[in-house]
Amino acid sequence: MKPLTVTGLRYFPRRRQTLPGFSLSLGLTLLWTGLLVVLPLTALLLRPWQHGIGPMLHALHDARMYAALRVSFICAFLAVLIDLPIGLLLAWTLVRYRPPGHRAVDALIDLPFAIPTAVTGIALATLYGPGGWIGAPAGKLGLKLAFSPAGIVIALTFIGLPFIVRSVEPVLRSFPKDVEEAAFLLGASGWQRFCRILLPALAPPLLSGAGLAFARGIGEYGSVIFIAGNQPFHSEVTPLLIVMRLQEFNYDGATSIALILLVTALLCLVAVSHLRRSVSSGLVREDSA
Amino acid sequence: MSITLEAFTQYAPRSSRKLLDNIALTVEDRAFVALVGPSGAGKTTLLRAIAGLSSHSEGTLLIDGLPIHDRPVQDRGIGFVFQNYALFRHMTVARNIAFGLDVLPRARRPDRAAIQRRVTELLDLIQLPHLAKAYPDQLSGGQRQRVALARALATGPRLLLLDEPFGALDPLVRRDIRRWLRDLHDRMNLTTILVTHDHEEAMDVADTLVVMQEGRIVQAAEASTLNAAPQTPFVMEFLGETLKFQGTVRSGQFVPDNPDIAPFPFEGPDGNATAFIRPHDVFLLPGAGQASVEKRPHFSNGLFRYQIVTAEAAFEMITPTDLSPQEMQNVRVDISRGKIFYPAAASEDPPKPA
Structure with missing residues (x-):
């Protein structure tokens, strides 16, 4: 199209947007993302280097920090592994069988999201503690659940479960019935239908749920500290260590741990999304993947 | 199998x-x-x-x-x-x-x-x-x-x-x-x-x-x-376009209620009945009645579509012949190739083709 010339200015007719208010909404989006997400993260990235490379390197040579990171990551990973089958089973039961009282169960699933983490922590510590309903019999069997890494895994399993259920449930619900029937009529057994037809379709939501639960697990503080025992090098989680460093006025130490957490969390997200793409071949159109 | x-x-x-x-x-x-x-x-x-x-x-x-x-x-x-x-x-x-x-x-x-x-x-x-x-x-x-x-x-x-x-x-x-x-x-x-x-x-x-x-x-x-x-x-x-004409079966004849439609012989018990017919089974009897015919826009497959206007109703027919203006005036409608059905209660009876 030939541009119109209006008193020396080249005037291009503006392309019409389908929806009004594009520039306003884009501006607001950028502003909020900038203020709420990018700015704090940038501060976190820059802050550890404030006193130069030396203090940072010193802070990074902290065996206790590495032990805490190891505890956090291993426990979060184990918790997600436990959550995956349980969450899938829960979603399956809610969607397919609709047992009596499924509405109540449905509401209960979101509870770990809703109740304050400290409340969760106290409840779990009471239940699994040496005198608790589960802790006492387990103790007799020689299992020390609370005040050990096992306690951390228990707390993180509790926290992570809704992520799995809620990401799988809608996909399972909308899974076309005729696809399963087609597999049935082609001679696939129940187990074959589950493994070859259903599970591949559920893999992407399972992975995103797992990614979210894992990320939450690494950062979980309130529900963990009551049940963990918090022994350095043994059952001390990373977020707790950050709090302790802050209480010691060791800001370099705190921010360097935070930096490591940030970077690893980012790497985890990248890995999950990469994995997700590789399991969703055919499920997502290439241009939108 | x-x-x-x-x-x-x-x-x-x-x-x-x-x-x-x-x-x-x-x-x-x-x-x-x-x-x-x-x-x-x-x-x-x-x-x-x-x-x-x-x-x-x-x-x-x-x-x-x-x-x-x-x-x-x-x-x-x-x-x-x-x-x-x-x-x-x-x-x-x-x-x-x-x-x-x-x-x-x-x-x-x-x-x-x-x-x-x-x-x-x-x-x-x-x-x-x-x-x-x-x-x-x-x-x-x-x-x-x-x-x-x-x-x-x-x-x-x-x-x-x-x-x-x-x-x-x-x-x-x-x-x-x-x-x-x-x-x-x-x-x-x-x-x-x-x-x-x-x-x-x-x-x-x-x-x-x-x-x-x-x-x-x-x-x-x-x-x-x-x-x-x-x-x-x-x-x-269900099997195609159908025209319906109410009428009566009386002493071996189906007599349509519409006077512009010609009665035709039909063997069956006396009583109310409906004639069902495909538009392409309708024929015209020029000069025998009061109905008039209007040509409709061209219909595909070399067939022509005509609107038949009678005193009581208007309906369409299909025919392979291109009617001349004389044939389109004062016509009576022949539906003797139609099928007669009695009202619902009797519809379970075996079919009686005309």
Whole structure:
């Protein structure tokens, strides 16, 4: 199209947007993302280097920090592994069988999201503690659940479960019935239908749920500290260590741990999304993947 | 493969509402049968019952003389094509087609190379050899349709069940696939049952049409029989454009209420009746009455469409002749090729063609 010339200015007719208010909404989006997400993260990235490379390197040579990171990551990973089958089973039961009282169960699933983490922590510590309903019999069997890494895994399993259920449930619900029937009529057994037809379709939501639960697990503080025992090098989680460093006025130490957490969390997200793409071949159109 | 249904009734889950009501149907080996009827008539329900996909039923359903659930799914030899194809989205076209073979127990499963050969063979058959590695989402509707068919054929079924297989396709592709399917049916000695709501499609491809209405079979016959002797007004109306004329049967004659329509001889009990007729069976008797005729815009296939205006009503007819202006004045309408039906209470009586 030939541009119109209006008193020396080249005037291009503006392309019409389908929806009004594009520039306003884009501006607001950028502003909020900038203020709420990018700015704090940038501060976190820059802050550890404030006193130069030396203090940072010193802070990074902290065996206790590495032990805490190891505890956090291993426990979060184990918790997600436990959550995956349980969450899938829960979603399956809610969607397919609709047992009596499924509405109540449905509401209960979101509870770990809703109740304050400290409340969760106290409840779990009471239940699994040496005198608790589960802790006492387990103790007799020689299992020390609370005040050990096992306690951390228990707390993180509790926290992570809704992520799995809620990401799988809608996909399972909308899974076309005729696809399963087609597999049935082609001679696939129940187990074959589950493994070859259903599970591949559920893999992407399972992975995103797992990614979210894992990320939450690494950062979980309130529900963990009551049940963990918090022994350095043994059952001390990373977020707790950050709090302790802050209480010691060791800001370099705190921010360097935070930096490591940030970077690893980012790497985890990248890995999950990469994995997700590789399991969703055919499920997502290439241009939108 | 032959199918026999006797007094087959199916209920809606958790209710006593009948989805299929007392169905009796026999499908001979190598027959091509179309289940036709308006939506909600129970066509798909019947097809799914034959496939063994339904519960809550009573009565007899025999496949080759045996109740369907007596045989494991893999030995039934039934291929089913779903209305929305139901392809496995996470598998390539080749894996989709191979699925029925992949899930066979190890002892009966062909080796990898044999499965590969079978897939290639079927891809050639559906004329999509280049799409083996594509995913279903990358295919067009017609291509998905054919992949679904190939998947159903992979295990070598002898009974092919198709649920509205042409529903989502454009008319040209529809006709092609229809012909191709008929050819396939003849070549592979299949028994085929197809569900469709399009009577023309059914007449084009099937040997026998089973007309269904509200969960019952109204009439099952060849297309020519259905045309010549429809059992009920519903069958007549469902199978094509229909004109209706109220009238009375009186001493061996059908006398239409409309004076511009000529009475014609009809043997039957006296009483109120309705004549049903196709627009192309209507003839004009020039100079015999008061009705006038107007030419309608050109109608396809070399036929002409005329609007007949009588004192009481106006309707359209179709004829291959181009009427002259003289022939269009003062006409009387001849509907003696129509079918007479008595009102609902008597409609169960055997048909009485005029």
